[in-house]
Amino acid sequence: MNNSLSALYVGDLHPEVTESMLVEGFSSAGHVHSVRVCRKWNNGVSLNYAFVNFYKQADAERALATLNCKLLMGWPMRVMWSQRDFTLRKSGVGNLFIRNLDMTTIDSMALFDLFSVSGNVLSCKVVAYKTGTKGYGYVQFESPGAANVAKERLDSKLFNDHKVSIEHFKSRKERKAEGNRHT
Template sequence: MASLYVGDLHHDVTEGMLYEKFSPVGAIHSIRVCRDSITWRSLGYAYVNFQQPADAEHALDTLNFDVIKGHPVHIMWTQHDPSLRESGVGNIFIKNLEKSIDSKALYDTFSGFGNILACKVACDENGSKGYGFVHFENHEAAERAIGRLNGMMFNDQKVFVGRFKTRKEREAELGAQFANFNIESFGEESSVFSKYGEFNSCDNFVRSKV
């Protein structure tokens, strides 16, 4: 655990620039900026490998979201087990964020609840979109953060903090709510129709004899 992922890099950032940034923290084993195999253009992220885990941890604590060539960089432990990211375990969603809240402020607020694998405020050309994501290493840390911070005042705005749900999960929930609404509405209508008749197996209305 002496390897750090460094993301959100400006495309002109080189290994030399990263060495200048990280080497004062401790002895560097290697640095690799990931590049397109054809154009050799930077993909916007790199790996910085320290000789000692303690130095990597210190770099994570002190350099995360520091600016390199105008971009605040995102640093986290290199995740060798991709299943942790793909499973969604430990992922939480935060919304109603005040516009001045950036990724560093979000990280500083949530890091006290456990080890963070990723943390980001969603932005566009106009700045923050008012929501963000935090991915903890485990479910327990995420639940602690949700329990303590959901509904809190963050820069004079009450924020929502909850478990992140994939689009499929949200669509499934919406579909279930819509189905329940239709069933309940249909039930009310059928109770009225039952005064006059009944539905047969083909859902055709059969008027009862008076």
């Protein structure tokens, strides 16, 4: 089994989601090798994310295509390739910050659909309250070039009567140094 090609990260999970629920849901895409819901070491409380490993890359690809943003216990799952390289994950390379999204109609799946025409989207999330979205989100592309194409193509465009603003992602530390924040 090639872990780098068949391992998926599943985020934004309901706190009561179990391994067996994930096995049941992800088995629709193919033969699941293993599932692990990540938990706090001291009390076993869910950290609201998991890893799902498939025997075959094609099955993982199918799961990614069909299960991203699907509801599990009423919460939309964020499914993406597992990125075990911490430095790449945290680098912000290829990441965009999108503000002024329509808070009633733009969810993570709509954001994915909008941005995926510009390149391979690794991760996509509209930040939400329990009662709705906050009107901003993040998109991570596989390459900085794809992020640049998306920014050039979509920045300042109207989506559902909202003129969106797109910036390259900056870490909290970078924003603080500039005296600025995303929200």
